[in-house]
Each structure stands twice: as C-alpha cells, then as structure tokens.
Amino acid sequence: MGENETNQRPLSEHFTPSTYTSTSCIRVPAVQVAQYEIKFSVIQMLSSFYGLNNKEPYKHLDEFLEIRSTVKIQNFFEDALRLIVFPFSLKDKAKQWLNSLDAVVITTWAQIQQAFLKKHFPIGQTNHIRQAITSFSQIDGEQFHETWERLKDLIRKCPHHAVPKWRLVQCFYDGLTDRNRQMVDASCGGTFIHKSENEAWQLFETLSENSLYHVSASRTEIPMSGPQRKGGLYEVGQFVAINTKVDMLSQKLDHLLSIGQIPRPTNSPQTFQDVCTLCTNPSHYMSEYPLAGQFPEYVQEQAQAAQSFSKLGNDPFSNTYNLGWRNHPNFGWKQPNGFQAPPYRQNFSNQWNAYREPQQPLPLRL
Known part of the structure; x- marks a missing residue:
C-alpha cells in the first residue's frame, strides 16, 4: 500500500523541498531551570567574529567571556550558558563553519573552544x-x-x-x-x-x-622660554626661509634679464650695439663677419652710424651718417615755409571758358 502511494505521487513533489529540521553540533546539557531568558541587549553587546584572516580568535574569546560574565541565571551551568550564547557572536564564514560541524557533537565549552581555535588559528x-x-x-x-x-x-x-x-x-x-x-x-x-x-x-x-x-x-614639560621643538627635527627660522626665497627670486630675475643681452668688450665706452647688416645676427659686429671684407661700404656705414649714435645731432648737411638727414630739405615731401600752391582750379576754369564756343539760344516753335 505504501509503495503504491509513493508511485502515485506526482513528479513535481520529488523536486519540492520537504520539511527541514536545523541540525546543530552543540548539545546543551540538561539544566534544572524550566524557563530562562537571555535579553536582546546582551546579544547586541557581543563582539562579532566573521572568520577573516586578519582577525584574532583569542581576542574574540576574551571579549566574549568578558561580556558573558555579566549574565547570571540562577541554577544554570556555566558551560551551558556559554554554549547557548556563543553561536550569536559568529557571523558569515564563521557561522557557516559552525553549521557545517554536523558530524561532531559538542557538549562542553572546552570542546567548542578547541574546535574554534583549530579552525581559525592554523599551524602556519x-x-x-x-x-x-x-x-x-x-x-x-x-x-x-x-x-x-x-x-x-x-x-x-x-x-x-x-x-x-x-x-x-x-x-x-x-x-x-x-x-x-x-x-x-x-x-x-x-x-x-x-x-x-x-x-x-x-x-x-x-x-x-x-x-x-x-x-x-x-612630552608634558612646559618650556620656560620660546616655542617647544620636536626631537629629531631641524627647524629653520622664519627670516632665514624668507631670505632664501628672496635670493632665489633675485637669481631668477637676473636670469630673465640676461636673456637676449649681447656681451660687450669691457674697455669700450660705447653703450650701443647694432645688429650685423650682412647676416642680421645681433651677437657680433658686421666687421667680425667672415665675409665683411667683400662689402667695405656697409662696414664703413655701420661704423659711422655707431660712432654718431651717442651724440645725435640735427645737422642735415653733415658728411657722416646721422638721423638729422631726415630733416634735409631735399629728402622730404614736406613743402617749405611760405610756399603757396598755384590756383590750379581757378586757371583751368578761366581757360575753359575762353575756348568754349558761345551757345545760341534755340528758337522757339509756336
């Protein structure tokens, strides 16, 4: 009869979970107390152990025993209370490990403590x-x-x-x-x-x-005068640091100002340096150019210009090069003083009127 009923079960029931009973490796010894209660505040006080490698299992056991010592139940064995409360302190991997000990029966606190340390404190x-x-x-x-x-x-x-x-x-x-x-x-x-x-x-x-x-x-000693200095450190005064920064800025400014300057001979009183007319290079005179001998007229002109630069004059009839030539009367388009332009428009209109034939008035047709 029973075998026939099993054969008559639909196939879906073979894939449906049946009733489940949680199995625990911990067997709490019998106590003389019929009813007891462990407050939720005590469970919240327990430190959590997640089974990670960086956690210290001995430290967790010490914290657990310290908090459990605050709970007292009359006529309740010490090992029994520890076995009941300890699983609440395990989380994640540690709790999975405890639930996997289905083939082991633990009845004392020493047994669960030894299994816990063996798992989470390996030989290595x-x-x-x-x-x-x-x-x-x-x-x-x-x-x-x-x-x-x-x-x-x-x-x-x-x-x-x-x-x-x-x-x-x-x-x-x-x-x-x-x-x-x-x-x-x-x-x-x-x-x-x-x-x-x-x-x-x-x-x-x-x-x-x-x-x-x-x-x-x-560390707590109060200095008699001046600020307290830390051991092993070299402190630099405020003014020394400021002077160092000023020196660095001065060096940078000198470097910027020296960019583009041309070295001059020390024994020359001349303060003006012109570029080379032949190669347009400001780093040397035209007379120092290797092919300057083939262009003597340019060398002479630049020399005369350099000599007259320090004493500029306004002599338009000078025999040497100078900026005063700009005011020479023959080199400008500017009209001399007192010169009046001829009345071109007026003369042209008079000649036009002289040569133009007189026009006869057209006869009126009635």
Whole structure:
C-alpha cells in the first residue's frame, strides 16, 4: 500500500523541498531551570567574529567571556550558558563553519573552544608568531617600553607558542640595542645573567615603567622660554626661509634679464650695439663677419652710424651718417615755409571758358 502511494505521487513533489529540521553540533546539557531568558541587549553587546584572516580568535574569546560574565541565571551551568550564547557572536564564514560541524557533537565549552581555535588559528600562523618571538629585536628609534609591549603583544596573540619563559627573557635581552642592553646591566649591577627568569621578567617590567614615565614627562614639560621643538627635527627660522626665497627670486630675475643681452668688450665706452647688416645676427659686429671684407661700404656705414649714435645731432648737411638727414630739405615731401600752391582750379576754369564756343539760344516753335 505504501509503495503504491509513493508511485502515485506526482513528479513535481520529488523536486519540492520537504520539511527541514536545523541540525546543530552543540548539545546543551540538561539544566534544572524550566524557563530562562537571555535579553536582546546582551546579544547586541557581543563582539562579532566573521572568520577573516586578519582577525584574532583569542581576542574574540576574551571579549566574549568578558561580556558573558555579566549574565547570571540562577541554577544554570556555566558551560551551558556559554554554549547557548556563543553561536550569536559568529557571523558569515564563521557561522557557516559552525553549521557545517554536523558530524561532531559538542557538549562542553572546552570542546567548542578547541574546535574554534583549530579552525581559525592554523599551524602556519602559529609557526610565524613563534619565529617572530625567537628572533625578536628592537627597532631603531623605539623606546624600551614600546619594545617590551610589542613582545608581550606577540605572546598574547599566540598563548600556545610553547616557548619557555627563560627563553623569552633571553630573546628579549639579546634583541635589545647596545645602549638599552647596557642600561639593563647597569640597573642590576652587571648580574643579569645570574637572575632567575621571574626576576629578569620583573626587571623588564620595572624598566618599562621607568621608560614610559620619562617619555611622558618629557612630552608634558612646559618650556620656560620660546616655542617647544620636536626631537629629531631641524627647524629653520622664519627670516632665514624668507631670505632664501628672496635670493632665489633675485637669481631668477637676473636670469630673465640676461636673456637676449649681447656681451660687450669691457674697455669700450660705447653703450650701443647694432645688429650685423650682412647676416642680421645681433651677437657680433658686421666687421667680425667672415665675409665683411667683400662689402667695405656697409662696414664703413655701420661704423659711422655707431660712432654718431651717442651724440645725435640735427645737422642735415653733415658728411657722416646721422638721423638729422631726415630733416634735409631735399629728402622730404614736406613743402617749405611760405610756399603757396598755384590756383590750379581757378586757371583751368578761366581757360575753359575762353575756348568754349558761345551757345545760341534755340528758337522757339509756336
């Protein structure tokens, strides 16, 4: 009967989704509380973990446990409350990973924590941080307290680095600069190698606090006179900068004014330089032209013009070239003073009237 009913089902039902039951790998242990409520404000306070490579899983666990510690339910196990609330802090890829663990059954907080770190803190990242710890070194210009905090930050990112404490102390001491290493030796009287790992760790903590105190004190110190200057910077005075700019502008102006000028001999009192008439080049005299010997008349004319330029006169009858020739009476179209043009129109009209035959009046026809 059942097989016949299955065969009689239409084909469309085989492609239609049936009822769905969400499967979760988390199995919350039984609690004695019949009803409980987790407020929505608590869920909103949870930090979100999206499963990206640049996120720190240990930091997310610390923030989750810090917020979850504010929630208390009477007669409710601690692991059970963590297992219920933790899935709300996972988003996107991290939430898909949790839902894909259908073949795994998680009943304790330690199990889900171990699976979470195994997924989002791979072996390659562990080796990278472990190598950064064992080869730790101080950066140039870095203060002592900054170096110490950077090492502790690496340890905090990877608590399972498996580097012993004595090895951490030795790596930090060897990675310091010569100046800071001498400071450590001087602070303990040169007996650093004879200290235990805990004593050396506490010594680094004390020196870090002193370094932070001195840096903060120097930054908040009020100068007695004049503006405060930043360390490591060379400041230039305002007047020095202005003088430098003025000098640069003067050089540029001199360069612009020197463009197009022609060098002149130092022993020549002449202040005028004419262009070469033969090649029209202003960089030399016509007498310096290679073929100037074939044109002596032009050379003589230019020489006379250059000699009379400094003492211009208004002598139209001079034997040398000068601009006064423009006023010569024979070289202009201008009429001399007192000259009157003949009455051309009047004479022409009189001659025309003399030669014109008189006209007889036409007879009138009646």
